[in-house]
Amino acid sequence: MxxxxxxxxxxxxxxxxxxxxxxxxxxxxxxxxxxxxxxxxxxxxxxxxxxxxxxxxxxxxxxxxxxxxxxxxxxxxxxxxxxxxxxxxxxxxSKKYLEETFFRIRSEGSSFGGGFCKGDILLEHTSANPNGPLHVGHIRNSVIGDTLVRILRKAGYNVETQYYVNDMGRQIAIVSWALSHFDFDTSKKSDHAIADVYIKANIKLEEEPEKVAEIDRLMQLVERGDESTIKTFSEAVSLALDGIKETLLRMNIFHDSFPYESTFVRSGAVTRIIEEIKATGRTYIDDGALVLDLDDYGFEKKLVIQRSDGTSLYITRDLAYHEWKGERADRMIDILGSDHKVISSQLKATLNLLGKPEPEVVIFEFVSLPEGSMSTRKGKFISADELLDQVEEQAFVEVDMRRPEMSDDFKQKVARMVGIGAVRYDIIKVSPEKSTVFNWKDALDFEKQGAPFIQYSHARACSILKKAQKEGIWKEDFVMNPSLLIEDTEVELIKKMAIFDSVIDHCARELKPHTLAIYARELAESFNQFYRFVPVINVDDEKLRVTRLGLVDCARIALAISLETLGIDAPESM
RNA sequence: GGUCCCGUGGCUUAGCCAGGAUAUAGCAUCGGGCUUCUAACCCGAGGGUCGGGGGUUCGAAUCCCUCCGGGAUCGCCA
The missing domain is CATH 3.30.1360.70 (Arginyl tRNA synthetase N-terminal domain)
Incomplete structure (x- = not known):
């Protein structure tokens, strides 16, 4: 490796x-x-x-x-x-270790601390159903996924990210049906407007259950390749997906590709894999549905591969998708919510049965609201957009309070970086296996030591360098002597920067991104302590002053890399 | 009811898989620090039966059993 x-x-x-x-x-x-x-x-x-x-x-x-x-x-x-x-x-x-760290950061810059792994990884994350906007639960998936992508890339892997789009399941059929029965509010962000009609449709379907047959009919048409139904489905999907992409981009997240479920049905891959599964001799028809026996893999219940009306299910299409992914990468990684625990194990078991590569699955527990679990269908959720709006607004207040003399443009920019950083940091700092309850007070609290704390340290380092540059006492090519860095806080800072590689290694190996969040906070803490106890610009001895400036620059680089790997912007001033 | 995950000071949380040196940090509380490189900072104090009980071990927050509490899930949703 x-x-x-x-x-x-x-x-x-x-x-x-x-x-x-x-x-x-x-x-x-x-x-x-x-x-x-x-x-x-x-x-x-x-x-x-x-x-x-x-x-x-x-x-x-x-x-x-x-x-x-x-x-x-x-x-x-x-x-x-x-x-x-x-x-x-x-x-x-040894002292040599500290000095070497100093020089390597200076010479390697932003590439410091990584590049020790190689191989191709396909990582799937978010993949929320396009039936509404992302909510505060979905973005736990997005943030964990995107941070892992960044960590794996830093470690040296070539990573492609994918958002697997459900464009033919029951929920999308409902969305499509809803668009022909209810008014679509074009003044709203499109994913939110989709949620509106989707919620209405679900109420309607509950009141008039006989209408469910219309949904079934749509699904059959799509499965059969009916042109006009496919067109209405894909229009519905695009409306939701466009809004979702916008939200993701706002959080510094983007996917390299968006494979559609329907692709695998139309290419014949789904039919082919159903035949392969049948060939194992472990399937039979039960109540008209094709089921697979996975008893020896520890599953009591049979896995339904095909509905009694002949249409495919999520799991079937997902099998074809994973078969396709497995042929294109050395490793597949899926980020999934805890509701997918069983089904993803069944997926792995079936792939194993067929002798195909299995994905590594990262499961995260749910985010709920104080009043209970979230549901797009019932309209019970807090959207990511709403959260980001509120957080940025609060962040603006905080910037305005601290830097009243700056322009609105500056405040806006900083508020955005700080707000999104705070959201991402709060999500990523908690182990994925803990279920959490969303609350506004916590989300809007900028006092706690989170992303702004780390960003502030970075801005501080930049500020020192900028001032030194203005005074003509700092140039990158000055001769520095790191053996002069003997203060406790200096040594601690260098040691903290030096372990960055092992943090990345650990996160990449365990697929646990939260330890990087903790590391970044500790790194900022080390820099702040150094800042507090050791003067830099106000040092008379030129050699020491220049070397300390070099150390500040190292810290700036290390903080910037850490933030970058967390997907959080590193402001030069805030 | 079965299975999986979680339960660590008032609140949030690290450590648990690979058992060992006074159990990690933040918020909140209390006290101290800006004529000095950005105080979104720094220093200090108090606060813990690591959910309860049993077991394994020289040694358990960590492993095993059991109970309690919370979350997820248990065939034609995804």
């Missing part, structure tokens, strides 16, 4: 692994797992002495001391010190 040069912390870790393995073999022993972990007591800490102690019935403390005594760190430039504290083996980075 790692064929390129490792970045800072990962390289340090590798050196430590080599050192410990060599030392252990020198002592005539070996372990599977070195039990290495970052620790607050050291840059890296090993609990290997515990393992050896229980195996060899010896004292872990003595073992740790013995290992440390035999370790020869001289040929590992990034290792500064190794020592035993009780049964723990603590390893510290």
């Amino acid at each position: 790692y064929e390129a040069v490792l970045c800072m912390y990962l390289e340090f870790k590798k050196q430590v692994e080599t050192l410990l393995k060599e030392t252990l073999s020198q002592l005539g022993t070996a372990v599977e797992d070195l039990d290495l972990e970052p620790s607050k007591h050291a840059d890296l800490s090993s609990k290997v002495a515990f393992r050896l102690a229980s195996r060899e019935k010896k004292n872990p403390k003595e073992l740790a001391e013995k290992i440390v005594k035999s370790a020869n760190i001289s040929k590992f430039p990034f290792i500064g010190e190794i020592k035993a504290i009780g049964p723990y083996i603590n390893i510290y980075t």
